Amino acid sequence: xxxxxxxxxxxxxxxxxxxxxxxxxxxxxxxxxxxxxxxxxxxxxxxxxxxxxxxxxxxxxxxxxxxxxxxxxxxxxxxxxxxxxxxxxxxxxxxxxxxxxxxxxxxxxxxxxxxxxxxxxxxxxxxxxxxxxxxxxxxxxxxxxxxxxxxxxxxxxxxxxxxxxxxxxxxxxxxxxxxxxxxxxxxxxxxxxxxxxxxxxxxxxxxxxxxxxxxxxxxxxxxxxxxxxxxxxxxxxxxxxxxxxxxxxxxxxxxxxxxxxxxxxxxxxxxxxxxxxxxxxxxxxxxxxxxxxxxxxxxxxxxxxxxxxxxxxxx
Amino acid sequence: xxxxxxxxxxxxxxxxxxxxxxxxxxxxxxxxxxxxxxxxxxxxxxxxxxxxxxxxxxxxxxxxxxxxxxxxxxxxxxxxxxxxxxxxxxxxxxxxxxxxxxxxxxxxxxxxxxxxxxxxxxxxxxxxxxxxxxxxxxxxxxxxxxxxxxxxxxxxxxxxxxxxxxxxxxxxxxxxxxxxxxxxxxxxxxxxxxxxxxxxxxxxxxxxxxxxxxxxxxxxxxxxxxxxxxxxxxxxxxxxxxxxxxxxxxxxxxxxxxxxxxxxxxxxxxxxxxxxxxxxxxxxxxxxxxxxxxxxxxxxxxxxxxxxxxxxxxx
Numbered sequence: 323x324x325x326x327x328x329x330x331x332x333x334x335x336x337x338x339x340x341x342x343x344x345x346x347x348x349x350x351x352x353x354x355x356x357x358x359x360x361x362x363x364x365x366x367x368x369x370x371x372x373x374x375x376x377x378x379x380x381x382x383x384x385x386x387x388x389x390x391x392x393x394x395x396x397x398x399x400x401x402x403x404x405x406x407x408x409x410x411x412x413x414x415x416x417x418x419x420x421x422x423x424x425x426x427x428x429x430x431x432x433x434x435x436x437x438x439x440x441x442x443x444x445x446x447x448x449x450x451x452x453x454x455x456x457x458x459x460x461x462x463x464x465x466x467x468x469x470x471x472x473x474x475x476x477x478x479x480x481x482x483x484x485x486x487x488x489x490x491x492x493x494x495x496x497x498x499x500x501x502x503x504x505x506x507x508x509x510x511x512x513x514x515x516x517x518x519x520x521x522x523x524x525x526x527x528x529x530x531x532x533x534x535x536x537x538x539x540x541x542x543x544x545x546x547x548x549x550x551x552x553x554x555x556x557x558x559x560x561x562x563x564x565x566x567x568x569x570x571x572x573x574x575x576x577x578x579x580x581x582x583x584x585x586x587x588x589x590x591x592x593x594x595x596x597x598x599x600x601x602x603x604x605x606x607x608x609x610x611x612x613x614x615x616x617x618x619x620x621x622x623x624x625x626x627x628x629x630x631x632x633x634x635x636x637x
Numbered sequence: 638x639x640x641x642x643x644x645x646x647x648x649x650x651x652x653x654x655x656x657x658x659x660x661x662x663x664x665x666x667x668x669x670x671x672x673x674x675x676x677x678x679x680x681x682x683x684x685x686x687x688x689x690x691x692x693x694x695x696x697x698x699x700x701x702x703x704x705x706x707x708x709x710x711x712x713x714x715x716x717x718x719x720x721x722x723x724x725x726x727x728x729x730x731x732x733x734x735x736x737x738x739x740x741x742x743x744x745x746x747x748x749x750x751x752x753x754x755x756x757x758x759x760x761x762x763x764x765x766x767x768x769x770x771x772x773x774x775x776x777x778x779x780x781x782x783x784x785x786x787x788x789x790x791x792x793x794x795x796x797x798x799x800x801x802x803x804x805x806x807x808x809x810x811x812x813x814x815x816x817x818x819x820x821x822x823x824x825x826x827x828x829x830x831x832x833x834x835x836x837x838x839x840x841x842x843x844x845x846x847x848x849x850x851x852x853x854x855x856x857x858x859x860x861x862x863x864x865x866x867x868x869x870x871x872x873x874x875x876x877x878x879x880x881x882x883x884x885x886x887x888x889x890x891x892x893x894x895x896x897x898x899x900x901x902x903x904x905x906x907x908x909x910x911x912x913x914x915x916x917x918x919x920x921x922x923x924x925x926x927x928x929x930x931x932x933x934x935x936x937x938x939x940x941x942x943x944x945x946x947x948x949x950x951x952x
Binding site: 396437441442443446489491493496499500503505534535536540545551561572573 | 751757760807810840850861862884887888
């Protein structure tokens with residue numbers, strides 16, 4: 323390995339989730355030198371994490387690695403502990419699981435965050451905390467709610483530079499189960515690329531989020547609309563999507579989420595657009611940020627905080 | 638066919654659902670002479686309904702048949718129309734789909750009931766209306782809510798001898814999807830025969846039905862309990878069951894179901910027991926009736942109303 327390489331690559335930032343392993347070689351100023359990914363997600367591995375990682379970064383300099391996501395879960399490389407609320411950036415940095423591999427590489431795995439509450443029976447995030455750190459890197463004074471839509475959608479309350487509360491919803495998985503695995507599959511159809519543009523989506527949002535129809539009381543209507551009104555299957559899929567996303571928004575409001583809070587939607591473009599559209603229908607403003615960029619920003623921020631790369635020590 | 642047989646069997650009452658075909662040969666006083674069933678449910682047939690029926694009743698007298706359930710759906714033998722609300726017994730009797738088969742057998746298929754509402758986008762029942770007629774046959778003055786738990790749980794409001802409102806919940810299917818098809822399947826286990834006796838069931842009911850935690854906000858706790866507290870998988874399955882059934886009860890209350898209404902739970906024993914236990918935990922009294930018996934009572938009641946067998950004409 324040449325000195326040129328070592329100088330050129332100061333840190334490897336790793337987003338290691340259930341289905342993908344993604345690594346970025348970064349310069350000491352945080353600039354991306356090279357990006358690689360593979361399908362060696364945590365869900366497809368049983369052991370061999372170090373080998374899977376080294377395979378991906380073969381030829382890169384022996385820089386320190388900082389990793390976020392399911393890599394720190396019980397099924398991951400090493401279980402990184404959960405930090406309690408309120409979870410500040412220094413607290414998360416202090417609980418990084420740091421170790422040196424047999425090859426001599428220094429690795430740090432970001433901890434998750436756990437919640438205990440009298441109102442419900444616990445909740446956890448793992449991976450999203452790093453995106454929140456990225457959000458705070460971009461908007462240091464942010465106070466409000468960050469929504470991270472997906473298979474398991476997370477609403478994260480942020481104030482004073484810390485995660486103060488959060489809530490997980492099974493929205494993406496619920497939609498998928500109902501649309502593709504339940505008897506409602508006979509009443510919906512078409513693709514789901516631009517569902518949020520369809521009238522059915524707006525009607526679904528109206529029912530559950532604006533009018534307060536409980537999600538469990540609303541969902542059979544998908545069948546009734548097909549049966550009684552021969553609704554177009556693609557519009558009915560959009561209606562189901564609206565009911566589920568609207569149900570999530572209503573549940574958050576019922577759970578005490580501040581209706582006037584600043585909202586940042588963090589995620590992939592099409593899903594973020596559906597959420598932005600839902601809030602727009604409800605007359606609420608939102609801002610959107612790219613989830614992938616925020617993971618990198620969060621990892622760089624943490625790496626700076628513990629001195630893996632030079633930089634200020636702001637928490 | 639001998640006269641003895643014709644005298645002995647005055648009516649064939651048929652409960653023809655998605656998975657089962659069940660026929661009872663009845664005397665003119667409603668007494669059951671013989672019962673038979675087969676797995677020729679509507680879900681497994683594509684045409685050939687008359688043949689499937691005649692196969693089952695081979696050797697029985699050429700009595701008139703009255704049928705309830707999915708036999709009257711679009712996928713059934715003939716589509717029997719839906720009656721609007723309020724659905725009285727005479728209105729249901731008047732909309733019976735009556736025809737004579739090529740073999741010369743007189744058949745009547747019970748219509749379903751449909752709902753239109755500004756608050757939601759339609760609802761339907763098919764089969765349950767006959768159980769409600771059976772309930773009204775047993776308790777002519779009943780006013781309150783009849784709950785028919787199952788894959789698709791129905792809450793039916795009854796007053797002045799009519800169905801005045803109803804609501805379908807996907808409770809059974811939702812439980813099955815979450816317990817067996819979602820990622821929560823890794824956090825639950827054991828059998829579900831006596832779930833409602835377990836502490837987890839009571840906790841789930843408390844969360845969603847007593848404390849008002851929205852179902853969508855509650856369900857991820859199933860995972861968190863396994864992860865953070867290593868809860869016994871069987872108790873966690875009971876907790877999920879409590880969340881779903883409690884979510885149904887809460888949704889019904891939010892939808893305007895009268896909290897002081899008389900409740901009759903109509904169904905199979907183990908499921909009816911879980912619902913009775915849920916209401917008991919909430920301090921509400923219920924009565925339970927056997928669903929199979931009520932279908933027969935409803936069919937006999939309708940047969941009398943249209944003169945297929947002798948009897949009073951009470952509606």
